[in-house]
Amino acid sequence: MRRRHWIIAAALPLVLSACDRSGTNAEQAPSRSLEEIREVGTLSVITRNAPTTWYIDRDGEPTGPEHDLVESFAESIGVTVEYKRRDTVAAALDAVENGEGDLAAAGLTRTEARRDRFRFGPAYQPVTQQVVCRRDNVQPESVEDLIGLDIEVIADSSYVERLEALKADGHPDLAWRTNAEVDTERLLRKVWEREIDCTVADSTIVDINRRYFPELIAPFNLSSEQQLGWVMPQARDDLASAVEDWLAEFRDSGQLEDLRERYYGFFALFDYVDTSVYIRRIRERFPQYDAFFREAAEQYDLPYMLLAAQGYQESHWNAAARSPTGVRGIMMLTQNTARAMGVENRLDARQSIFGGAKYLARMKQRFVPEVTEPDRTWLALAAYNVGRAHMHDAQTLARKQGLDPHRWGDIKKVLPLLADPAYYNDLKYGYARGTEPVRYVRRIREYQHILANQVD
Missing domain, CATH: 1.10.530.10 (Lysozyme)
Incomplete structure (x- = not known):
């Protein structure tokens, strides 16, 4: 029997880490109005191939939490969906900014820096940033314990934002490397393979990946609770309003709870x-x-x-x-x-x-x-x-x-x-x-x- 490396999967809560480019408002390419989307009959969605977003199941069919949410929204406005995959969340955000899609549904954390750049849809999932290490390597218990460790995180991410804030707020010796070429799942594997000491990941990503790499531990949270949301161009008030109306009905009908149960209801305590x-x-x-x-x-x-x-x-x-x-x-x-x-x-x-x-x-x-x-x-x-x-x-x-x-x-x-x-x-x-x-x-x-x- 050959062990297969994780690339796609179904269960926890709807997430991936939120990547962002620090900086000011960038000029965005022209975006389509909700009326134009309906006229064409297709919603263009930027996403990622990951267990918490969009993936192909064992029967060869697309699935995933973000996939199911997007399909429900598209049905509510009477259109079909065209998915455009990007390898990193930063690339997904760039694609929205460049006019390559109408919105990004890729487990994106709502941050202040991103709000300067994009319009967010309503929050639909809470996540918490966690420090992740290997249990038989290092077990830091505080931010101070991270000083001197080999830490690597994905570039242009909400993780970097949080680390920078901690560094400025009483931890000047805190240091880390960024990696723009890989996603969070790959860095978790590097921790498991002892290539690095620790990384930072959203709690839901950790919940899923500890099932494949049980030696991973999350000794403490790096942030308080944050929220995920879809990202749209700044000018798209009409599209954001349609998403807000749909999500309110989706939540009130119990379908959001059903979706979380379907994909993450079995992720509880880790043994x-x-x-x-x-x-x-x-x-x-x-x-x-x-x-x-x-x-x-x-x-x-x-x-x-x-x-x-x-x-x-x-x-x-x-x-x-x-x-x-x-x-x-x-x-x-x-x-x-x-x-x-x-x-x-x-x-x-x-x-x-x-x-x-x-x-x-x-x-x-x-x-x-x-x-x-x-x-x-x-x-x-x-x-x-x-x-x-x-x-x-x-x-x-x-x-x-x-x-x-x-x-x-x-x-x-x-x-x-x-x-x-x-x-x-x-x-x-x-x-x-x-x-x-x-x-x-x-x-x-x-x-x-x-x-x-x-x-x-």
């Missing part, structure tokens, strides 16, 4: 030991079961990586796994479930995987048509873990609380209440450890995300 062990087992243990997961996923119309990730969550890919509660095998099937799925030997890896896949597919079929993907998959996984009866109670409770029983983002809010007598005493099936299915789904999504970038 260095668990992630390190998982990556090792992908190399050492997974190959002997890979074909079984692929075959079972194809037979039952399930995502292959999802099924494999579920198998790891259940047993750590241990075909002989047993628990005191009586579940057995890679997919940890109960005797009753195994019998219903036609599994004769739960400790037979192939039988267990096919039985688990069949059961998961059955869970997916037991929800009403109003439950759409990806919520159908997340609800089915939760039902696999806690049982369909308790999921029925959770949906009932969601309705009582004015939440949507068909959305995972709402169901995961009420599931923990199944352990509270103030709630479960009034429900048909009573007590359940409702926190467990929430954690179960989150871990599977995280394992799937990591696996997709370790396996060809």
Whole structure:
């Protein structure tokens, strides 16, 4: 099995570091009005190929948080989208300034220096700048501890702005290098490879990349919370107003929350030991079961990586796994479930995987048509873990609380209440450890995300 270097991916919050050229107002090339964009029927968007913006998924389709936001906005004004990729955020900003696109959607931090240069759309995502180092190299705990370290950050960035402010405010010996040729992800890899001591990255970029480079740590925040926004030419009040109207409706309808859940809902706490062990087992243990997961996923119309990730969550890919509660095998099937799925030997890896896949597919079929993907998959996984009866109670409770029983983002809010007598005493099936299915789904999504970038 060949390990693949990270270049694209799906999960956290919508971000990339915000690059900017320090300086004054520059003369911008003529830009198109909203009316002209509608007449032509195409919105020209500058973006980057990165996990937090725009990328091509395993099926060859464009996706990503910024992609989904842009597509929704374009639909609201009745046009299609033409994407123009740039290698760095600084290049994306230059492209807007040069009239090469109508707006830039590339995880851009709203800074004062940028406001002199561009018009920002409304804020849609908070981020925090973090110092990033390797845990077995250096572990600074303050700005003072950074003095003397080999620090490299991307050029013309909000990171540079922050470092310059700190240098002027009581840390005159603070020093760093800038790099105009690479993005933040590449610098994180340089830290991991011990080529440099530390860099600075937005919190969401760190959340994603620590899943592939678990030795990375973020010992402290370099900034307070900042906000991301789309960038447009200064003169485009009309386009900015349309973006503001659309985003307000997008947020109020719950779609922004849904989008964050889709891409980042599984990035919560980071477990260095668990992630390190998982990556090792992908190399050492997974190959002997890979074909079984692929075959079972194809037979039952399930995502292959999802099924494999579920198998790891259940047993750590241990075909002989047993628990005191009586579940057995890679997919940890109960005797009753195994019998219903036609599994004769739960400790037979192939039988267990096919039985688990069949059961998961059955869970997916037991929800009403109003439950759409990806919520159908997340609800089915939760039902696999806690049982369909308790999921029925959770949906009932969601309705009582004015939440949507068909959305995972709402169901995961009420599931923990199944352990509270103030709630479960009034429900048909009573007590359940409702926190467990929430954690179960989150871990599977995280394992799937990591696996997709370790396996060809």
